[in-house]
Amino acid sequence: MKKIQRILLVLFFVQFASLGAFAQLNVSSSLTSHDITIGDQTQFIIEVTFEDFPETLVFPNMENTQLPEAIDVLSFKIDTVFSSSRKIEKLRQTLTITAFEEGSFNLDFFQIQYRMPNATVDYNYISQVPPQTLQVKTVAVDTTKAIKDLKTILQEPKSWKEFMKPVLIGLGIWLLAAIIIYIIVRLKKKKPILPFIQEKIPLKPHEEALQNLEILRQKKLWQSGRIKEYHTELTDILRIYLTKRYYFHALEMPTDELLYTLEYKNISPELLPQLKKALNTSNLVKFAKFQPLPDEHDFCFSNIKQFIESTIPQEEPQTEK
Numbered sequence: 001m002k003k004i005q006r007i008l009l010v011l012f013f014v015q016f017a018s019l020g021a022f023a024q025l026n027v028s029s030s031l032t033s034h035d036i037t038i039g040d041q042t043q044f045i046i047e048v049t050f051e052d053f054p055e056t057l058v059f060p061n062m063e064n065t066q067l068p069e070a071i072d073v074l075s076f077k078i079d080t081v082f083s084s085s086r087k088i089e090k091l092r093q094t095l096t097i098t099a100f101e102e103g104s105f106n107l108d109f110f111q112i113q114y115r116m117p118n119a120t121v122d123y124n125y126i127s128q129v130p131p132q133t134l135q136v137k138t139v140a141v142d143t144t145k146a147i148k149d150l151k152t153i154l155q156e157p158k159s160w161k162e163f164m165k166p167v168l169i170g171l172g173i174w175l176l177a178a179i180i181i182y183i184i185v186r187l188k189k190k191k192p193i194l195p196f197i198q199e200k201i202p203l204k205p206h207e208e209a210l211q212n213l214e215i216l217r218q219k220k221l222w223q224s225g226r227i228k229e230y231h232t233e234l235t236d237i238l239r240i241y242l243t244k245r246y247y248f249h250a251l252e253m254p255t256d257e258l259l260y261t262l263e264y265k266n267i268s269p270e271l272l273p274q275l276k277k278a279l280n281t282s283n284l285v286k287f288a289k290f291q292p293l294p295d296e297h298d299f300c301f302s303n304i305k306q307f308i309e310s311t312i313p314q315e316e317p318q319t320e321k
Contacts, residue, residue: 027112035135036099041074044095044107044132070101071134102138106131205244206312212237213305222297228289231282231300238279238304245311255279271307278303 026049033042067073074096081090099105108131186193203211216237221230242250242258246265250258259276278300284290292300 029107029132031107031132031134034133035137038100038102038136038138039098041096041098042134044097046093046095048091048112067097067107068105070099070103070136071097071105071107072099073097097134099134099136102136105134105136107134205241206308208244209237209241209308210305213301213308217301222294227291227297228286230297231285234300234304235279235282235286238307241308245313255283267311271310274303275307 028047028049030045030047031042032045036042076093076095079092079094081092183193213234216230216233219230221227221233236251239250239253239258242248242262246262248261250261253261255276259272259279262272262275281290281292281296281300285292
């Protein structure tokens with residue numbers, strides 16, 4: 001690890017009333033561990049205690065110290081210790097160091113620079129503390145044995161997402177298989193695949209016509225003065241019914257031609273005169289602005305409805321085979 005080149009800090013500015021040329025400093029140092037293995041870390045602690053408070057105090061620049069080249073400074077921090085009167089009494093600099101060479105290394109102490117209040121020059125304090133000895137040991141290697149890792153490979157614990165993925169895939173496969181089996185069974189039984197969706201059965205011609213007549217009756221068109229619209233819808237319902245029931249283009253035929261065609265459709269003769277009267281009344285309303293009486297409106301509606309109901313085809317009874 002590359003050695004830190006500069007650790008230069010101005011610690012504090014404390015104004016104090018007393019004056020003096022020199023400060024009484026007491027410097028000590030220690031190691032948290034004197035014996036380490038190559039690559040391990042220990043802490044080198046420098047403590048400065050003083051009686052007269054200096055204005056500035058600077059710890060030594062690591063570049064100019066007597067630390068051996070094999071020692072690398074990883075980090076440092078400076079702590080202050082206060083007395084009960086909240087005045088600074090002690091400054092502590094903690095250096096985290098390591099070494100990557102085997103051997104015994106002396107950590108000699110160095111000078112500290114300070115300045116007293118109202119002074120114009122800096123003073124250097126050279127410590128007389130005995131050096132701290134750091135013993136760095138190497139790792140014993142047995143060359144007769146095979147090379148192996150210092151530690152086994154650690155398996156990262158699996159998260160719930162890793163467990164859910166195969167579970168969801170499995171459920172998806174089972175669901176798809178169940179859907180396929182369900183469709184095959186429903187097709188074999190000739191049942192709708194989605195039973196809740198009912199297939200719309202088309203209405204028979206007479207059912208559709210009677211349904212539309214009821215809708216027309218509820219609209220009450222002629223009662224609200226919409227007479228022409230009422231008779232137009234009434235005759236259209238009849239002509240659509242005849243087209244679907246007897247398979248001829250009743251919508252495009254004049255009234256006389258329509259009645260003439262119905263004479264050959266096996267219809268009861270007594271139904272045609274009443275139907276003819278209803279159609280002629282509607283024609284007068286649509287083309288001649290005729291204003292029928294209320295009973296005539298009901299007459300046209302009743303006769304057309306009766307004609308439809310009388311011409312409903314009879315279903316042939318099914319015989320057992």
